[in-house]
Structures are given as structure tokens and as C-alpha cells.
Amino acid sequence: MKVAVTVNGTKQEHEVEPRTLLVHYLREVVGLTGTNIGCDTSSCGACTVLLDGQSVKSCTVLAVQADGAEITTIEGLASDGQLHPMQEAFRQHHGLQCGYCTPGMVMAAVSLLDENPAPTEAEVREGLEGNLCRCTGYHNIVKAVLAAAEGAAS
């Protein structure tokens, strides 16, 4: 089946098997391997990308379902060599260690602030419930997201 999407601002058009998951399409066909896979039960959120601005777990979407959509992955977040404020916040607050959850976590965090620009700590924690991290204990991730919200507000 044919799928035509815009990924990080670039138009893509490919022939894919109907059962191809969006995450596999992005990694294997488009060649963007920044989006990771961490599970087989849609539990971990490592594969989170923005689909028309909304965060989705790209292992739960078929590539063909994304037909016509705009997709943003971790590779498309920084612009003109400038880190996105969320990326910068993760760096400043040591919100990543092994980096495996990071692409998904950052995309989920961007989407979270989009929906709720001034969240409480509890709201950040609830909002990131679908994204697992084994390294950070979430402490610095939560701190980074709150700092990014703060930075955007000021």
C-alpha cells in the first residue's frame, strides 16, 4: 500500500506492507533511527512521536493510518542548530542517562506542555505515565519539564 507523509518537514512517499507499524516505517524505510522501540505491549513510550502535533506511540499506529499526516521525530525537533527548549531543559537538568527513553520522553514532554503549558509536578508525572525510563528515576525528567514550562512562561 502507498503511504505519503511529511516527516520533519520532508515529504516521504513509499510502498509499504499494510501491517507495517509507523515506528518500523520511520526506522527502516525513512531511515530515522532516533525513535526507539522498548517493548511489544505499547507500554514503554520509547517510540513516541508527534503525529499532527499530538504525541502517539508509533508502535500502536500502522504506517498507512498516518497517510497524509505531519510527523515530528526527535531528529526534527531542533531548528537551525538550536536545541528546542525541551531538549535544552533535559540537558541542563540531566534528564537523560543512557538516552534510550529520551527521544520518546522528550516528544511526550513537548506534547504535554502543548496541552498544559503550566503543569504542576503531579500533572507532569501523570502526563508522562506512558513513558518509561529505567535510568533517571524520573526525578530530573520531571524537573526538566517543569523548568521548560517555567522558561516558556517567563
Added chain:
Amino acid sequence: MGTRVVRTEDPRFLTGGGTYVAGLRVPELEGALHATFVRATIAHARIASIDTSEAERAHGVVAVVTGADVDLEPAPPETPILNQQMLRPWLAVDTVRYVGEPVAVVLTDTAAQGADAAELVWPDYEPLPAVVDPEAALAGDTLLFPDVGTNVALELAFGRDEALFEGCEVVVSERLVNQRVAPCPLEVRATAAAWGDDGRLTIWTSTQNAQGARDAVVARLGLDEGQVRVVAPDVGGGFGAKIGIYTEEILLGWLAKRMGRPVRWVETRTESMLNMGHGRGQVQRVTIGGRRDGTVEAYRLEVLADAGAYPKLGAVLPYMTRLMTTGTYAIPRAECDTRSVVTNTTPTMAYRGAGRPEAAAAIERAMDLFAAEIGMDPAEVRRRNLVAPDAFPYTTPVGTTYDSGDYRTALDTALAAAGYDDLRAEQARRRQAGERVQLGIGVSTYVEVTAGPTPSGEDARVEVRPDGSAVVYTGTSPHGQGHHTAWAMIVADRLGIPLDRIEVIHGDTDLVPRGEGTMGSRSLQLGGVAVHEAAGKVVDRARELAAEVLEANPDDLVLDTDAGHWHVAGTPTATATWADVAAAAGEDGLAEDARFDAASPTFPFGAHVAVVAVDTETGKVTLERIVTVDDAGRILNPLLVEGQRHGGIAQGVAQALWEEVRYDGDGNPVTANLADYAFPSAAELPSFEVVPMETPTPVNPLGAKGIGESGTIGATPAVQSAVVDALAPFGVRHLDMPATPERVWRAIVRAGEPPTPASGPAAAGTGSAE
């Protein structure tokens, strides 16, 4: 040094994501076949036959390989002290011994084809009785290796003193289960193998020590050391489960040879939950005795460790548990015996703390039980028995020598930071009022061994390039720890070359032939110190070279580390840059190697206070606060240290409250994916209150101990203790981990009707602050 420096490796991870094995796009792996393992669906069975014909005909299948095809010797356990007759086949041949054990491998053009074809391999099993429980395994009614005649893989017995508790006014004993958990790094195992035209094998693998993996590949495949290169690209967490290399991964080298094509394998999470080594898994008996004034006089720890089906590192870890038997306490008489047995379950490996959390959990539970029995506040009982600050180096009754410490300050600092007295007052108020949600307060103190058990060393090379930048080659293998930043800080401090001009190279055995990797909280105190020493040698050499450049006496030369150049004392205008100095080194370049061998391991320590709220109607436990003091000697980068502590705390809390790998009675796993396994999210955890403390060690020139595992070791018993403490009014003195709502609720119900704290049986102990 000692400053908060953000990580130099982050921009790469944050903009493009890391390069893990699954995403590796190198020319050598072009056209790689995908390997898919067919795995046992039954815990213990004889294999009557394996029908591969249907799979062989499936779309995209290049080959199906079974154990009968593999012409390599099965391997005995890597560690020589383990029973060497318990051989592990490459792929199960006659018998399967746990659900998930590989029985065949399918090679296909794409991963999806492999998943489909693996379903078409039909092993015919004749079921055997499964032994899932280590206590049953010890009884030996069912043997995993009938020819061996025992399920015991390792016994460490040092003789039992039947008079150990003689003269004690109070003796308490309890059976404790330190449950099996899954390390769950977010990246599962992944490996790729390719043979070059030069007859060399390259293996890319997600490992914590590339050099150790290389040695295993060389030995198991019967190759020469020069024939094998192992590369660890970015590694998405390890936590002990990725020490070395797994049998399946070594087999990829053999498969790539046989197929004449590169082969790549990336396991699924479900496969990972069944095959990546599990952690913990000990059944313990603690017995503690002492006087009613709070003095502990004797302690016995008996350990039965679950090795899983094929003994690996997990079977050896009771040795580490034994080393830390008495924890932070000066107990005059103590002993520890251990046994490790095989069961029809996933083999166990190291998991964050690796044997020491089990020791801490045991002694901390014992202290609580003792406190409850004599009716004394548990923090006070601990304080009375701590090893005194002037007692170091201190040798325990089991023969472990602690380097340095100040346990009393750690405990008092943690109690003060938590507001212990106020917490006890609030607890008393809720108990008095009979409130539905009760407060539990748990205190732990711990000491652990890092870079142990026997002293070891690490290699480093520091090179200054002709352009004045530097490169560090390290035998450590970071997978989240931030060595790129930390090692660069060490070099920048000594050489004055800015951080962004220092590159760190690790995890490629062609570039770094010697190294022992990252595990056991060893990296900074061995690898970091080696970098420090190598940089020092570079400075010595550079002094001579700078003297040539500036035509001065080497003794008159000054290295200005702020400016990053050399000058003659008193003449700051005549300078030689690092580029000048490197150029003066000529052909050979300016590079120095160093190895640091520590004289002994080090012993980080600390104290944790956990506060939980327990809903006495539903049994739900909420961790409200955790306050930790973790002293790992001198700190290089507080940002990294805090990160290590946070991650460790979360994993410790998770074991205490939620996580457990479970099997049914037939050995079928019931927690084989991340939907069923209770891996916590941000929503279940609070922010952590981490208090700094630094007591340098004399063991190395940086004064540093390891921080990787402390959080886990302290947090687990503190949180477990807090849950039990909340249940004290119901007469509960012990509850095994994890403290799931069901388990807590049952304990309350069992305590009798009606289950309200006000009318429950009187608490024994724990309440002296009331």
C-alpha cells in the same frame, strides 16, 4: 572538579537519538540476515524431536538451525567456583530447562519474516516435572541435571557455631524472601556479527564490557584474540544484566560464518523478560540476638539463592551478600552460609547492587525485628550498634575490611533532614485517631562494597593531538553514567584543555584492547583514576617538551590550567600551547598509558528514611517521601552523582513496592512483558530528597568510591521497613516484598477483626517516639 557540569554527550542523544545496535547502519552489516530464536514454551521437558520443515519452506527463510547442527562444545558456567558439570548447550538439544530457552534459530531476510517462521518450528516435548521454587530445588526431588546428582551449583559454608546466640537476652528469627526481579534496561539485548575478508569477526553488542565479551567470544568460538573485535555502540542501560555476553549472542558469530553473511539479532521485550538475566532471588533466614538495652550481640544469615536453569553470575552473588553480612553494625559474632541452586527458571545475573542489596535487606529487617521485640525505636537501635567513626579500617566478623566511614553522621543527617521526630508525632496522631490512611516510617543504614570483591584495576590512555585537542581511551564502558563528561573533566583539570576539545573513546576492542568495563560501581575509582594518572604522565612528558619549545629548564615551567598553556615561571607572556607541545613530540605523538590497580575495594555507605502512606482499607501503599544520605567519597560531578542516586533509589523503591518476576507452579512466567511486570512510571514515584555527604577514601588518589548502586541498596530496606512500620498497630512485624495492595490488605485482614489501627493488637516496639 567537584562542580556541576552538564553532559557533553547529551546534544547527540537529544537531537538524533543514540546509535544502538538495532539502529546501527554500517557497511559491514549491509544485507545482514535477521536471527529469530525459537524458544521453549515449557519449563522442563525432554525434546523428542524438532520439526523444522514447515519453517524452512516459509517466505524469506534462508535457514533453520537446531542444536544438532551446532558443532561447538557446550559451556560450563563461566565462574570456576560454580558446579562445572552443569553444562549449557548452545541451543537445547535433549532437554529444555526454562521457558524461553532457545531451541532453534531461524534466519530470514527481514525481522517480520523471522517472527512468522519461528511460529512454524514444531518441537515435540515430553514434559518433566518442573521445579520453580529454590527450597524445593534444594530438596532435590526433581533434578535439572540428573547426571550431576544435585541441584546445588555452589555452597559457601564456613562452619556453624551452635553457641552463636548463647547468652543473648533476646533472639529473633525470620524467613525473608528477596524476590526475583527483572533488570529491564530500556534497550533489550541486541547483537550483530560480521566476518571480514581478512578473516576477522566483528561483533557489535549491547554490553557493559566489550573486552570481556571479546574474551568470551574468542574462548567459546575457538578463535585467536587478534581475530575478534567487539564493539559496544551506545548501550541503553545494563544494570548488571549486560555484563559480558550471552550464549545466543556468541552464537551469532558462528551463524554469520556458516551463512557467509552478516547476522543481526534484536530480541523482543517478551524474549528479554524470559532470557535477560534476572536479579536477586534469595530466600534468607535471619537470626539476631542481643540485650534488651539495644545491643546486638550475634547475627546469622543463611542464604538460598535461585540460580535459574543454568548457573551464571547470579549464582555467585551470595559471595557478595556474605561480604556485607553485618552491614554498618559492630556485631561481635556473625556468620553467613550460602547455597545456590538451579531451578526451571530464567538464569539469574547481577542486578544493580548484585548481592549487596540482599545483605542490606536482611540485616535491616533483622534490626527492625530486634527493635520491635525489645520495644525500642528502630533508629535508636541502629544508632547504638553502628561501627564508630574512629574504628576504621574496620574488619567485620566475616573478614571484610571497610576502608572509611562515618555511619552515625549519615544516620543523624538523614533523620534530621526527614524531620524524624515530627514524622513520628504525625504517625502517633493518625494511629490515635484511627485514620484510614496510616503513616509508615522506615529507616535504613547501609554500607556496600564497590570495585570488589577483590581489588581490581583499569587502563587508560590520554593523548594530546597535534591540534591541541585531547582524546581519552578508557577501559570502562559507560551506558548512561556520563563518562564522556567525567573523564573529560579529569583531563581538563590536569591539562587545562577545555571540555569540548576532549574526546572519550571506549567500548571498541581494536581501539581499547584492555579494559574491564562498567559494573559494580567501579568506573570512577579505577577507570577515572587511571585517566587521572595517564593525564599526570602526559603533564610530566609535556613539561620536557615545553621546555624544548620555550628553551627553558623543565623545572621552571608552569602549566597554567586556566589558560591551557605552558609558560616559564615569572614570564607569563612566552607561552607554549598544547598544540606546540604535541608538535614537539614529533612522530610518536604525545600519549601516555596508565593502569591503576587499587589496593582494596571501597565501601560507600549511607542512611535512608522512607515515608509511606498505607490505605488500611485497600492495602494501597504510596511512597510520600524518601530522604537519602549517600556517601561515596569525594564527588567529581554532583550532577552525575545525583542522577545515579535517583536511578538507584527508583529501582530500590520498585523492588520494595511493586516489582516481582513470577512463575506459576509449572514454571510458566506470568510477568513476561511490560504490561504484566510492574515497572514503575513517573506517576508512582515522588521526587527524591538527596542530601550530600563526602567522606574520602584513602584507597585512591581521587578519594572516590562508587555511587552507581547505593541508592538501590539503601532504598529497598527503608521502604520495606516503612510499610511494615505502618502495619505495626495491626501486630505485623514482617511482610515480604513487594508490598502489593493485596499482600498488605491480607496482612491487615489476618491481623483480626475489626481491622482498625486503634483497636488492633498493641504494637510491639517501633513506637518509642509516641
